[in-house]
Amino acid sequence: MNTAPVVLFLCTHNAGRSQLGSHLFRHVAGDRARATSAGTSPADAPSEPVVLALAELGIDSSNAQPRAVTVDDLVTADVVVAMKPGLELPGPVAGRFVQWEFPDPVNWDLDGVRELRDSILLQVEELVEWVAPAQG
Known part of the structure; x- marks a missing residue:
């Protein structure tokens, strides 16, 4: 049974900010925690510049698929990170x-997404240390 904490990243379209958050979190946390993402009004596909910006760090997000946040997501996540204030959640x-x-x-x-990626990465690194600190 996997008892690693689960972090859910949310934004509107699940194509940009929450994709960056969840992929960067997985990259930093490794197997110490799990991350997923969703949106309140999902897009058809992730933003291409987001996929490229993650690839620059060796993170393959090419198979990511935006999806809608569910009530189950909200009750099973240990931490829910809203990447923008005021999201209308289903529960x-x-x-x-x-x-x-x-x-x-x-x-x-x-270029713009690189800046955003780097800003989100700083927040994610702090979050990983809070949610799943490195041992030793």
């Missing part, structure tokens, strides 16, 4: 709720 959050504020990278080019 209550059972675990810890964290709210970050990052701009929506819709229609951004790769």
